[in-house]
Amino acid sequence: MKLWRMVAGVLGFAAVAVGVTPAWACACGGYLADAESRARVFGENALVRFDGGREEIVLSMNVHGSSKKAAWIMPVPAAAEVSLGEPYTFERLASLTAPKVVVRKTYWPFRDLGIMAGGRDGSVGAAPGAGAGVDVRQQMTLGPFQVVRLGGTSATAVTNWLKVNGYAVPATLATNLTPYITEKWEIVAVKLAPKEVTGSLSGVTPPLQLSFASSRIVYPMRLSKGATMEQTVTVYVASSHRVDASQLPDPSVQPKLLYAGQLTDEPELTGSQHYLTAYSVTYANPSRITNDFAFTQAPNDAEFQRVTYRTENHPWLSTIGILLGIPLLIGVGAALIARRSVRRSARRT
Template identity: 40%
Template sequence: MRAGGTERASGGRRRALCIVLILLAVQLGWLARPAYACGCGAMVHGPNATMAVHHETSAVRWDGTTEQITMSLTVDGTAPDAAWIMPVPHRATVRLGDPALLTELGRLTEPVTEHRSYFWPRSGDWPFASGFGGATAPAPGARAPGVGVVGRERLGPFDVARLTASDPDALRNWLKTNGFRLPPPLATELRPYVTQRWEYVAIRLAPAERHAYLTGTLDPLRLSFPSERLVYPMRLSRLARTPQSLSLYLLAPHRMQPLSTIGGAAPQVLYAGRIQPRGAVRDFSGTGPAFLTALDQSFPQPQRISGDHEFRRTTADTPYQRVTYAYSLLKVGGIPLWIPTVGGVLLLLTAATALPLAHRTRHRATPPAPVRIPPPLR
């Protein structure tokens, strides 16, 4: 592969590559103000700059032998450039992802709305408020001893290097020599990956325009690598200084669950179900049916992260979907049903009370019949 390219991609591809760094940096969650680590990788910017990731979404496809990751996020800050490194268990390929993928997955996993009616008026209904309106409930080159460069390419404004390493310090020095300025603690956190003979994707990115900052919604990047298990590298997130969140779409033959919380809160299942992929989802996962599992997890104390996320199939492919209840006042002909109902009951009560009273009144008004006394017998 070429050490670098001089040809610049279109504006869309440039933005897409922007995702490279931060996108992969966050791995699959929501993230704010990353500090040397975020999600599945480590992201670094200059000491006098700031960078905040407001929203990051990731999708993972695993078929038992190959894993693919697509990520995208929205960022802002004052960083004119940044760098990101992600460990992968095997050699990876990198290309641009489809922005429509995450949008379609979000649509597939959104809650269904179930409408329910209530009889008695609530706050916001008449007579507690004017009108009869019902209330509705809210419903990511050179060679040095111990480091091998298996690929180096230019994707728009991004310099992407795919590396092997037998020494974490040599890896950090190579990255520093080639413009990836990473903090010293990173060498310590990389050591387990070096021991396991993992490889790395290192990306240096900058805005498409000179003198600009990395900001806005970045288009997604797609990584693919062989893997006999569904694993998500999370160890580098131990370097983060702020709480992190993880949002993940898993496309696999069966419903998946993490082996452990790895130091975070218990993952929340947002969706589980077998789907027939279409559009961008089909391009990502293949034409056959796939089981989609959507998870959210928070890491209030990133330093407690104990290792990488590994997922396994659940004992049963039990479907699950969130339900949002929309409540409205029960009406008939546009009139709240409680009004004629209460009115009718009042009429019946009035009638039931008035009839005995009228009967008693008539009884009092009727004079008693005169008593006839028979004449005495002679």
């Protein structure tokens, strides 16, 4: 009982109740909320590891609200190996790539006057029936997840299979899946339903890992075209060099560089590829998404970390500031009053 509630508290993939009104929200797949919960995905984190011939994607989503049933669809360019990822992956990545805090000393009363303080903020550098046209390649259970790997001759055949097997399918799914099916990508469908009637799914989903052969670094995004709300995606890329986002889902929206640098002491995150590059992007209009993310080696391995400046009083200079500052402020005030008096006198004469 307690174990399931703990798991349910951090899960929130798409609702799959038949007959519900779907609401797209996941950047790389479909998120469908059941009619009662109206849960939505508002953020997504992905760690992409690439060794030159194989890619691993570790994915977790942030869910607002709760859902009693869940499912998620992920296209990948080749046959995938699916497993559970390590917990706390993204908490650790967020900590490693956080802005560096630079403390600047000053002393009262000048701390808010821009004297000796510098800038405030900145940054530097046995499966169910397959049905016609569908190849059910594998079905497995991973913890609370039911995972199915599918191939298909058409997007319509795949969406029909999903409908028959309990997935709520939005009208736009077949259209958005068509490019992936045409390019012979595999479709990974992940489903979860609480074992308890009172169970619910919300919060941050535990990481799920997909590994597949690939000659390039790609992060699927085209299914997000059907999203109806703003999407924020953060992608961490671990490879042998710094990478640039060379192909954008929406060419009019540039991702923000969060971090670039060597992490040789974090093999559990980066594997054998020790250079980490992190990007974040928000899509206010997901319908303009037309492509996947692709990353290629940057011209150089220049490191980058954001910087946040914080101003603090210097302990012993504060006393001097008080001794010098109060008379100075009194003098400035007296001078201003005297100047106004002179002006008034001049006007009267």
